[in-house]
Amino acid sequence: MAKPNLLMVVPAKWSALWASSLDAVNVLVHGRDSYAPENVDYVLSFRPPPGLLKSFPNLKAAFSLGAGVDGFLCDPEYPRRVPLVRFADKSLAVEMAQFVLMHVLIRHRCQRLFDEAQRKRQWRQMALPRRTEDTRIGLLGLGEIGSFTARRLMELGFALSAWSRSRKSLPGVRSFAGEAEFDAFLGQADILVCLLSLTRKTAGILNARTFAALPQGAFVINAARGGHLIEADLIAALASGRLSGAVLDVFENEPLAKASPLWNHPKITVTPHIAAVSQPAIAVQYVLDGIALFERGQRPENIVDVETAY
DSSP states (O other), rough: OOOOOOOOOSOOHHHHHHTTTTTTTEEETTTTTTOOOOGGOOEEEEETTTGGGGGGGTTOOEEEESOOHHHHTTTTTTTSSOOOOOOOOOOHHHHHHHHHHHHHHHHHHTTTHHHHHHHHOOOOOOOSOGGGGGGGGEEEESHHHHHHHHHHHHHOOEEEEEEEESSOOOOEEEEEEEEGGHHHHHHHHSEEEOOOOOOTTTTOOBBBBHHHHOTEEEEEEOSSSSGBBBBHHHHHHHHSEEEEEEEOOOOOOSOOOOOOTTOTTTTTEEESSSSSOOOOHHHHHHHHHHHHHHTTTOOOOBBBOOTTTT
């Protein structure tokens, strides 16, 4: 029986790592190898060129190299008949939670103030400006990663709430759902953490209206997708004092341009999309297992509803 053909539309460093590992499939690298479109059985990518996937008439499934699938669904010509499988790796949830906890604690424990005091050689002792149980953290998104992160934050004693498109139940987390409860959720979030999937409805959700509904001096962490944030609105909210600071790990255009004002903004911490990074060995097995299931006439878990992106 002929091996299925997997087309990898990935950066060169990924194709070099994967090519020697996929013995169960024929590996083709987009831009390097020649191939007939009708012979492509599976595609692996993070953000394939718009219109590419519709050119493969016999495509059985597409695999996302990330937990999010907006890189596929931003293509208006994505073939809706083709199952789209998102990358599911528990270590990504752990890493994302670590990232959020780190920056929540840096904010809560006033670490930037002590960094500045160290530079000035000042011995500055002070009590925390707000007790942990009085620090209200609002999570945008309560899926697998959001729920895991919420549990870790609760263990430290923070007050937790979450907003999602439908009602969720997680002990210790106050649930808000839908547009009707969005402003009420925002009004009690001292630290707002975005962990949403990027969809047509969530694009640009971190905007001037959202920032205006937060408590005065709120802090924002975006570890989801750059498309959630209107950067100009964030800068304006920081300038007015509506927001006191922000941590950004993701951006509309990556790498972040050297000319971007975000780099040197005194109230913004920039990290280069490293909150959670897919491990090649784990990703290899995820794809192999998924292809094996499709070849047996079965379907893997984590197939996304392409209409809702969940």
